[in-house]
Amino acid sequence: xxxxxxxxxxxxxxxxxxxxxxxxxxxxxxxxxxxxxxxxxxxxxxxxxxxxxxxxxxxxxxxxxxxxxxxxxxxxxxxxxxxxxxxxxxxxx
Numbered sequence: 613x614x615x616x617x618x619x620x621x622x623x624x625x626x627x628x629x630x631x632x633x634x635x636x637x638x639x640x641x642x643x644x645x646x647x648x649x650x651x652x653x654x655x656x657x658x659x660x661x662x663x664x665x666x667x668x669x670x671x672x673x674x675x676x677x678x679x680x681x682x683x684x685x686x687x688x689x690x691x692x693x694x695x696x697x698x699x700x701x702x703x704x705x
Contacts (some may be wrong), residue, residue: 635682
């Protein structure tokens, strides 16, 4: 779980800082999704389980927001995501 940035932004090129911020946001949201889903799977209290799964779903939306912003500023990321999608389609048909 993230409690501080695992990156020294002073060592990041100025033009790359925003991309790294967005990637770090994505990591934090995915970490939160994983935590909430694990907690939901652990509890036997249905009210807690429902709430945790609802919060996890919201975190997935947040991850998508960070990703959408990243894709607006990183054309290489767009290209590589498409390449990855194509590779999965080819290997799983």
